[in-house]
Amino acid sequence: MDTTRQQKINRLIQKELSEIFRKQTQQMRGVLVSVSTVRVSPDLGLAKVYLSIFPSGQAKDLLANIKTNVKALRFDLGQKVGKQLRVIPELSFYLDDSLDYLENIDKLLNSDNK
Secondary structure (H helix, E strand, O other), X not given: OOOHHHHHHHHHHHHHHHHHHHHHOOXXXXXXXXXXXXXXXXXXXXXXXXXXXXXXXXXHHHHHHHHHOHHHHHHHHXXXXXXXXXXXXXXXXXXXXXXXXXXXXXXXXXXXXX
């Protein structure tokens, strides 16, 4: 159960990281990176960021690239939210494959109907 402060920080980080990724992926045609969920630890020191990447075939490569550039992303985030947060949390990125999971379930349900 997240506190109200954690929920506000989750939304703030999600919004700002989404904007950072939108600007960075403008040069890459056909690639979309969206921040689906952010979960901040109770001490506000760690943020788990779940990313949804389209197309899913490039997801692992893009996630590996993002993980190597964590320091630059954290710096960019700090530039945007430095006035609102005293400490910028450490970022750890994970792949959110819930859309692939839903697509697979939908495909299985449609194949049973035929």
